[in-house]
Amino acid sequence: MLELPIALTYALAILGGYLFGSIPFGLVITRAAGLGDIRSIGSGNIGATNVLRTGRKDLALATLLLDAGKAGIAAAIFSLVFNFHSGLLAGAAAFVGHCYPVWLKFKGGKGVATFIGMLFGIMWQVGIAFAISWLSIAVAFRYSSLAALVTAALLPVFTWWLIGDIFAVCVTAALSILLFYRHRENIKRLIAGTEEKIGQKKKSAE
Incomplete structure (x- = not known):
């Protein structure tokens, strides 16, 4: 494991996890599929449930897996490179990033898939x-x-x-x-x- 001052380790975990969690996969996937802005339909959310309202189950599943994966991957990487608590903070920050993504003026999803992904990634x-x-x-x-x-x-x-x-x-x-x-x-x-x-x-x- 990489040894860094604990405050720096935690700061990197929080920043890295938050930025990774802020990636709006639901918005990116639906736009790439030519379905426009997912925020303009249904609940206006960027999560898999709202993507499902487009009628594309494949896109909803992809969004679900990617939203879960971004927190799980962040948690696992920081846990392996640094320590368990750093991984936990990275996963938690990814959850916060999904709910309040910096790229979308802090208007994101509800975070259930991201929450579950974080848990499987580290616990x-x-x-x-x-x-x-x-x-x-x-x-x-x-x-x-x-x-x-x-x-x-x-x-x-x-x-x-x-x-x-x-x-x-x-x-x-x-x-x-x-x-x-x-x-x-x-x-x-x-x-x-x-x-x-x-x-x-x-x-x-x-």
């Missing part, structure tokens, strides 16, 4: 726990947002149970709070009973 055990929890809740209640929110709330517990590192617990807790904030509109719709379920088709106007 695969926690990533598996996250995936199992998300899938279980999504299948039971058919709300993608609810599955993400409940799992995010449980994530610090999973991290402590499986990793036992207080720094990692603090980082995952902070990111879970940010994920809740990014889903604030979904929370309002869940409370009001107007949130769309997985697979639900929008009613056509009469």
Whole structure:
């Protein structure tokens, strides 16, 4: 592992992770496919869910994998080159970069795929726990947002149970709070009973 002053290591991890996470793959892919600006349709988000609204499942899948991969790769590289905590910070910064990309005036996605990618990139055990929890809740209640929110709330517990590192617990807790904030509109719709379920088709106007 490369030995640098800890403050410099952390600064490089945060900066590198943030810039990598800021790459708006959803926007790049849809523009390259000739579909225009993804921000002008649906929710205006740059993530895979909104890309799916174009009707191109292949582009949505590519966006999902790339959004997850950018955080996972950032976390893995910094963990291997420096140390576990640096990798964790790089992955966390990539998540923040996806939510608030500098290239798009800090208007990005909600970050669920990027969050999961970060976990698998550096704490695969926690990533598996996250995936199992998300899938279980999504299948039971058919709300993608609810599955993400409940799992995010449980994530610090999973991290402590499986990793036992207080720094990692603090980082995952902070990111879970940010994920809740990014889903604030979904929370309002869940409370009001107007949130769309997985697979639900929008009613056509009469």
